[in-house]
Amino acid sequence: MLAGEHGPARQWAIRHQVAVGQFFDAPDFVAVGQAHIMADTESLGPSGVAWLEQLAALPSDHRRVRIPTITDPRGLDFDSYQRLKQTQVMADIEARAIAAFEALGVLMTNTCINYQTILPPVRGEHLAMGDTGVVIYCNSVQGARSNFEGGPSALAAGLTGRTPRYGYHLDQHRTGSRHFTLSHQPRDLADWGALGGIVGKATNSYWEVPVLTGLEAVPNSDEMKHFGAALASFGSVALFHIPGVTPEARTIAEAFAGRPVPPAARIERAAFDAFYATYAAPGDKADVVVFAAPQLSLVEMAQVADLLDGRRVHDATSLIVTTSPEIKFAADRMGLTRRIEDAGGIVAAGVCFYQSYAREMAEANGWQRLLTNSAKLVNIIAGYGYKPSLASMARCIDSAVAGRIV
Amino acid sequence: MPVVLKCHRGIGPTVAGTALVAADNFSARYDLDRLKGVFSRPAHKLVGQSYVDVILVLQTAKGGVASAWMLREMTARNMAPKAIIFNRTNTILAQGAAFAELTMVDRFELGDPTTLIRTGDELTIEPAAGRVTILNRDS
Numbered sequence: 001m002l003a004g005e006h007g008p009a010r011q012w013a014i015r016h017q018v019a020v021g022q023f024f025d026a027p028d029f030v031a032v033g034q035a036h037i038m039a040d041t042e043s044l045g046p047s048g049v050a051w052l053e054q055l056a057a058l059p060s061d062h063r064r065v066r067i068p069t070i071t072d073p074r075g076l077d078f079d080s081y082q083r084l085k086q087t088q089v090m091a092d093i094e095a096r097a098i099a100a101f102e103a104l105g106v107l108m109t110n111t112c113i114n115y116q117t118i119l120p121p122v123r124g125e126h127l128a129m130g131d132t133g134v135v136i137y138c139n140s141v142q143g144a145r146s147n148f149e150g151g152p153s154a155l156a157a158g159l160t161g162r163t164p165r166y167g168y169h170l171d172q173h174r175t176g177s178r179h180f181t182l183s184h185q186p187r188d189l190a191d192w193g194a195l196g197g198i199v200g201k202a203t204n205s206y207w208e209v210p211v212l213t214g215l216e217a218v219p220n221s222d223e224m225k226h227f228g229a230a231l232a233s234f235g236s237v238a239l240f241h242i243p244g245v246t247p248e249a250r251t252i253a254e255a256f257a258g259r260p261v262p263p264a265a266r267i268e269r270a271a272f273d274a275f276y277a278t279y280a281a282p283g284d285k286a287d288v289v290v291f292a293a294p295q296l297s298l299v300e301m302a303q304v305a306d307l308l309d310g311r312r313v314h315d316a317t318s319l320i321v322t323t324s325p326e327i328k329f330a331a332d333r334m335g336l337t338r339r340i341e342d343a344g345g346i347v348a349a350g351v352c353f354y355q356s357y358a359r360e361m362a363e364a365n366g367w368q369r370l371l372t373n374s375a376k377l378v379n380i381i382a383g384y385g386y387k388p389s390l391a392s393m394a395r396c397i398d399s400a401v402a403g404r405i406v
Numbered sequence: 407m408p409v410v411l412k413c414h415r416g417i418g419p420t421v422a423g424t425a426l427v428a429a430d431n432f433s434a435r436y437d438l439d440r441l442k443g444v445f446s447r448p449a450h451k452l453v454g455q456s457y458v459d460v461i462l463v464l465q466t467a468k469g470g471v472a473s474a475w476m477l478r479e480m481t482a483r484n485m486a487p488k489a490i491i492f493n494r495t496n497t498i499l500a501q502g503a504a505f506a507e508l509t510m511v512d513r514f515e516l517g518d519p520t521t522l523i524r525t526g527d528e529l530t531i532e533p534a535a536g537r538v539t540i541l542n543r544d545s
Contacts, residue, residue, distance in 0.1 A: 016505060020500055023416065023417055043435070043479070045475070045482070046479075047482035048475050132471055148471055149497070150471050150474020150498045150505070152474055152475065153497075153505075205466060206497065236467065236468050380470070382448060383436045
């Protein structure tokens with residue numbers, strides 16, 4: 001591949017991987033089972049799309065990926081972009097990017113919950129996953145092995161079928177290094193995200209592995225999803241252990257690989273209260289209420305529909321729900337989409353809000369105050385000019401109906 | 407003699423430029439207005455300041471896979487920093503630097519570069535040699 005005998009795409013890919021591998025002192029490469037490409041058009045930009053199109057124009061045997069290669073949410077949903085006041089220019093560049101990826105043999109799954117909906121990873125499986133929330137879930141909850149792989153690196157892994165062996169592919173980086181214990185239990189998904197934010201801020205390094213003790217119940221997949229996504233977003237963390245729950249930590253001793261267990265930093269109710277207070281804006285007009293980041297599971301879609309039944313989103317407030325294309329089909333079939341949209345919400349598929357030209361949407365729709373139950377989203381979205389607030393799903397919906405934060 | 411700092415082997419070509427330093431982190435998606443070329447996240451220590459054509463010296467890369475594409479897009483539009491020096495980067499920014507052919511180094515022998523380098527220092531970065539030289543100061 002380095003010599004170019006497999007074409008210029010694979011030659012670029014292996015050169016890129018050698019440069020990254022040398023930077024991280026990787027001893028060799030490891031074969032990976034899946035690659036997951038984060039490549040929304042806002043991130044790609046015109047230069048990135050043009051670069052993909054160059055690869056897509058190569059002969060078939062030179063351009064197609066060698067392993068199952070799937071995609072993270074896109075920049076735009078063709079069925080809902082006009083209602084969100086996204087532009088035709090955005091739709092056109094999106095169509096070009098999709099055509100290029102399809103020519104490369106990439107499966108357009110357009111999801112950041114692929115671990116729930118597409119091909120859940122297996123313990124010990126080496127992967128090249130994009131989206132930090134996907135990586136931390138696959139590493140921690142499923143015991144698979146991936147670094148944060150940016151779009152170009154994930155595509156390179158798809159083209160070569162391997163990735164440099166460094167970071168979370170190696171046993172030595174997967175041992176617990178920080179210890180946190182709970183004296184207050186999370187009650188809902190927003191709390192789980194807040195907990196991820198609290199631990200993430202305290203950890204604040206890709207190379208640290210927090211271990212969480214003191215839980216009174218086993219979290220479900222959506223709770224783990226919100227915890228991990230916020231932990232990765234606030235702290236750049238790629239792996240956590242919960243002794244007795246996550247697969248590489250049957251006991252606390254195993255979480256720390258037999259080393260002395262460090263004293264635990266206690267997380268009390270005051271830490272949760274302080275986290276919410278950072279984003280509190282009671283009484284403010286709610287311009288837009290967003291359920292996203294990560295995309296909603298079918299169970300979350302049903303929860304939103306149930307909370308909206310018999311109610312109507314305020315005329316001055318927009319309510320947006322994002323999910324994966326697979327879950328959208330299921331939600332359509334089960335009537336959930338209709339119930340949410342009949343109440344005044346918009347269900348968008350294959351997008352995740354913040355990857356969808358958030359700044360331009362805010363300007364076009366006059367949005368500033370954003371309310372969500374996603375701690376990951378409140379962390380990200382301020383950079384796009386929004387004023388974010390965090391509340392439970394139920395309070396978000398009460399606020400959407402009232403038109404102000406209740 | 408200028409001050410010479412040893413670091414891990416880096417990515418990208420040798421460059422020279424002026425340092426902009428903060429004991430803060432970096433994400434192209436979370437922290438920047440990439441159209442205006444300034445830091446935009448209100449809580450960032452460099453909010454309002456331009457990052458274009460300077461050598462950024464920061465603590466670490468934050469969550470956000472998008473930065474891997476965004477560095478190349480920023481470079482293509484001539485709206486990128488000249489180089490980024492981290493105390494310790496994460497994988498995304500290293501991959502993004504490799505894709506964008508942007509100079510990046512981290513892991514300094516003497517510790518945190520945000521305390522070793524000051525805003526306004528004139529620097530030369532030699533990634534292949536793992537060396538950063540502060541030209542305006544004597545050792």
